[in-house]
Amino acid sequence: MEKNAQKRNNINLFGKGQQPMIFAHGFGCDQNMWRFVTPAFEDTHRIVLMDHVGSGHSDHAAYDFEKYNSLTGYAQDLIEVCEELQLQDVIAVAHSVSCMIAVLAAAARPELFDKLILIGPSPCYINDQDYFGGFDPKDIEELITTLESNYLGWSSYITPVIIGNPEKPEFSEELNRSFCTMNPEIAKHFAKVTFGGDNRADLAKVRTDSLIIQCHPDVIAPVEVGQFVHKNIRNSSFVQLNTSGHCPHLTAPELVISSIKNYLYA
Amino acid sequence: MTEPIYIEDAEELYQDAPFGYLTMYGNGKILNINNTFLDWMGYNRMEILGQKSFSSLLSIGGRIYLETHIMPILQLRGEIAEINIEFKKKDGTKLPTLINAKKVKKHAMSQPVFRLSVLDISQRKHYELELMKAQKKAEQMVQRLQQINQELEEFAYTASHDLQAPLSTISGLIGLLEKKGMLKHDAKAAKYFSVIKNNTDRMKLMIRDLLEYAKIDGKEPEMLQVSLNEVCDITLEILEEQIHLHQATVIIPELPLVVGDKNQLIRLFQNLIGNSLKYRSESAPRILVEFEEREQEFCFFVKDNGMGFNQSLAPQLFEFMKRLHSHSTIAGTGIGLSACKRIVELHGGIIGATSEEGKGSTFYFTLPKKEIG
Numbered sequence: 001m002e003k004n005a006q007k008r009n010n011i012n013l014f015g016k017g018q019q020p021m022i023f024a025h026g027f028g029c030d031q032n033m034w035r036f037v038t039p040a041f042e043d044t045h046r047i048v049l050m051d052h053v054g055s056g057h058s059d060h061a062a063y064d065f066e067k068y069n070s071l072t073g074y075a076q077d078l079i080e081v082c083e084e085l086q087l088q089d090v091i092a093v094a095h096s097v098s099c100m101i102a103v104l105a106a107a108a109r110p111e112l113f114d115k116l117i118l119i120g121p122s123p124c125y126i127n128d129q130d131y132f133g134g135f136d137p138k139d140i141e142e143l144i145t146t147l148e149s150n151y152l153g154w155s156s157y158i159t160p161v162i163i164g165n166p167e168k169p170e171f172s173e174e175l176n177r178s179f180c181t182m183n184p185e186i187a188k189h190f191a192k193v194t195f196g197g198d199n200r201a202d203l204a205k206v207r208t209d210s211l212i213i214q215c216h217p218d219v220i221a222p223v224e225v226g227q228f229v230h231k232n233i234r235n236s237s238f239v240q241l242n243t244s245g246h247c248p249h250l251t252a253p254e255l256v257i258s259s260i261k262n263y264l265y266a
Numbered sequence: 267m268t269e270p271i272y273i274e275d276a277e278e279l280y281q282d283a284p285f286g287y288l289t290m291y292g293n294g295k296i297l298n299i300n301n302t303f304l305d306w307m308g309y310n311r312m313e314i315l316g317q318k319s320f321s322s323l324l325s326i327g328g329r330i331y332l333e334t335h336i337m338p339i340l341q342l343r344g345e346i347a348e349i350n351i352e353f354k355k356k357d358g359t360k361l362p363t364l365i366n367a368k369k370v371k372k373h374a375m376s377q378p379v380f381r382l383s384v385l386d387i388s389q390r391k392h393y394e395l396e397l398m399k400a401q402k403k404a405e406q407m408v409q410r411l412q413q414i415n416q417e418l419e420e421f422a423y424t425a426s427h428d429l430q431a432p433l434s435t436i437s438g439l440i441g442l443l444e445k446k447g448m449l450k451h452d453a454k455a456a457k458y459f460s461v462i463k464n465n466t467d468r469m470k471l472m473i474r475d476l477l478e479y480a481k482i483d484g485k486e487p488e489m490l491q492v493s494l495n496e497v498c499d500i501t502l503e504i505l506e507e508q509i510h511l512h513q514a515t516v517i518i519p520e521l522p523l524v525v526g527d528k529n530q531l532i533r534l535f536q537n538l539i540g541n542s543l544k545y546r547s548e549s550a551p552r553i554l555v556e557f558e559e560r561e562q563e564f565c566f567f568v569k570d571n572g573m574g575f576n577q578s579l580a581p582q583l584f585e586f587m588k589r590l591h592s593h594s595t596i597a598g599t600g601i602g603l604s605a606c607k608r609i610v611e612l613h614g615g616i617i618g619a620t621s622e623e624g625k626g627s628t629f630y631f632t633l634p635k636k637e638i639g
Contacts, residue, residue, distance in 0.1 A: 026334060027334050028331070028334030028335035028338065029334065029335065029338045029339075032342060033338055033342065035342075096334070135326065139326040139327060139330075140327075141327075142325055142326055142327030142328075143326070143327035143330045143331065144327070145327060146325070146327040146328055146330075146331050146351075146352065147331070195330070219321060219329050219330075219333060220330060220333050220334065243293070244293045244294075245292070245293055245294075245333065245337065246333040246334065246337075247333070247337060247338050247341070250337075250338055250341040250342065251292050251293065251337075251341060
């Protein structure tokens with residue numbers, strides 16, 4: 001197979017351990033969001049960082065609006081990364097929209113994955129009869145309008161100067177460029193796919209052991225949604241952190257690290 | 267009497283600044299807010315502090331944007347700048363703003379604290395929306411024009427191409443009529459016949475030139491490194507018969523390599539040298555190609571000793587189907603030089619001509635120096 005997934009998804013590899021831990025970021029950011037968490041696993045695992053196509057420093061030219069019109073396209077990429085790097089017994093650590101990407105990948109290729117760590121998962125953001133997703137369709141429309149009108153806001157992130165980490169030159173270089181940048185057209189499309197999707201039926205197809213990490217309150221993925229995911233993935237555990245927001249790996253990384261460690265070494 | 271020194275009152279500056287200010291925890295809990303911002307939003311202090319989180323002041327779309335993009339950046343970088351976000355006022359109306367935010371370096375709190383400055387951009391937002399609308403409209407217009415252009419090119423090509431076949435039949439039959447002596451031998455018939463024949467030839471020429479012209483825009487030029495000496499050699503081969511007929515001398519020096527479409531450049535030289543032959547003077551044509559190397563470009567000259575033209579008419583030369591001579595004096599369609607102009611422009615150059623009646627003309631054109639890529 002051609003080695004193109006690594007470049008396409010801007011793969012960064014480090015760590016001294018054997019078992020691979022692949023970190024998949026959520027909507028609106030990129031692999032930089034994991035930098036408070038990965039140091040805790042570097043000695044024991046092989047860390048694989050990726051950017052979804054269209055985010056961070058992935059190959060933006062590879063953004064095919066048809067392929068990425070559903071999360072399946074992203075799941076296919078995740079599988080290709082595992083295959084190309086010949087990863088086995090993968091622990092997939094996923095945030096936000098990546099949780100459903102990991103769910104789709106694990107349902108399609110269960111033999112590749114050992115465990116799923118799902119931070120703030122939501123299989124469906126939009127309320128539907130008895131199901132509470134947290135949003136009405138018009139809320140999602142409003143988000144798209146926000147992104148649309150923030151054309152100038154998005155492009156102002158092209159060349160920020162960030163203080164890097166001198167111990168990890170590959171990291172500093174990355175940070176000295178830019179991060180969480182997105183082409184506005186891609187951002188809009190990704191937002192539509194992310195917040196308009198419904199993957200509730202895919203949860204039952206997962207056989208991989210999974211941990212759901214939930215914050216409270218989380219306006220993006222409320223507790224009810226996390227519990228729904230827990231109920232529908234058969235071999236899953238649920239932990240609620242004593243912190244709010246949607247990005248605990250940024251705001252309370254120590255809580256995220258200890259939850260993952262407790263789960264892996266229990 | 268001297269003016270007292272003006273001293274800022276820090277609290278008054280904060281509360282009444284021409285800016286909105288807000289201080290919050292990373293989780294959105296609001297620690298402080300200034301009067302200006304409260305006024306804009308229509309709330310009093312007690313309704314906000316300890317009551318509302320930052321995200322509850324936003325529209326839902328704005329909240330998602332805050333949680334998925336703004337807060338992660340703020341947490342990672344410690345600051346954000348010029349983010350456009352819309353607040354929801356107490357009365358439900360919206361307040362478009364630009365926010366800047368920075369992590370507070372020193373404080374006694376247990377978790378990170380962030381300060382935000384908020385700029386009301388209601389006016390600018392209107393303007394921005396107008397601009398976006400205009401941009402969308404312009405994009406649609408460009409798309410429409412491109413389509414119309416393409417259709418026109420296709421039309422010109424197809425029309426002229428399809429006219430060629432029946433015309434060939436007509437001129438073939440005219441030839442046969444003449445050859446087989448099938449025409450009445452009276453002066454009037456001969457005159458009519460000659461008019462028919464001339465007009466048929468003229469139409470043929472016009473269709474050929476129109477087709478050539480349509481071809482220039484019909485396909486993307488293939489930009490490669492081209493030897494202009496090779497281009498000129500091929501041109502001279504094509505024009506060999508005419509050169510011989512006019513007993514012309516064509517002098518071509520050593521020419522540089524340029525980046526261009528070979529077939530188009532051949533057509534360019536063919537038209538220019540062909541014109542020098544066509545618009546000759548009494549003396550045998552002497553045609554000289556020269557060039558000048560400049561910093562950014564090459565300038566090429568095709569000089570002749572032909573009949574020349576009145577310099578004041580130079581701009582008209584390159585206009586589509588515009589001619590200085592009538593068809594009956596010198597046959598032509600007025601397409602050749604406008605084709606030259608198109609070709610040179612597609613290559614990023616300019617074309618022009620200088621002349622004095624009876625003293626020959628110089629046609630010149632430039633080609634930018636560039637690498638292929």
